[in-house]
Amino acid sequence: MMCDMCGKEAELFKTEIEGTMLNVCETCAKFGTIIEKVKKPVETELKPTTKTIEEEIIDVVVDDFAQKIKNRRERLKLKQEELAKKLNIKESLLHHIESGKFMPSIELAEKIEKFLKIRLIEQYMEQGGRRAPSKPEEVTIGDLIKIKKR
Numbered sequence: 001m002m003c004d005m006c007g008k009e010a011e012l013f014k015t016e017i018e019g020t021m022l023n024v025c026e027t028c029a030k031f032g033t034i035i036e037k038v039k040k041p042v043e044t045e046l047k048p049t050t051k052t053i054e055e056e057i058i059d060v061v062v063d064d065f066a067q068k069i070k071n072r073r074e075r076l077k078l079k080q081e082e083l084a085k086k087l088n089i090k091e092s093l094l095h096h097i098e099s100g101k102f103m104p105s106i107e108l109a110e111k112i113e114k115f116l117k118i119r120l121i122e123q124y125m126e127q128g129g130r131r132a133p134s135k136p137e138e139v140t141i142g143d144l145i146k147i148k149k150r
């Protein structure tokens, strides 16, 4: 940026000189009253953009849901048929879920969670495509419900 008065390349000051607003260098500014320092356009461009990073908590069904459901069901000595009936889903669907061919919806996973008292849903903080666990492993189902209702 150049001084309006002497043409020198310098830091400029918005200065009122004899009733006129001029962008002048420090030396020339002494002829008038400095109003404010003139910001270089380059500086503003270099300023880091203070964008707010949008964080979204999303529910995901755990990767090993099939194994978890199967193990729990077997421990409870329930047949697929019996568990399916309790969950009000088709036995064939439960079979697909337990073999990992079908990922239950969040709604269904919640139902299974409540019934089997196991953890099938994890919450992830979605941040720029990257996902990281937002809660430690020992979160109870009750806590998860609280978080969901936030």
Ligand SMILES: [Zn+2]
Pocket: 003, 004, 005, 006, 007, 008, 024, 025, 026, 027, 028, 029
């Ligand atoms: Zn000057």
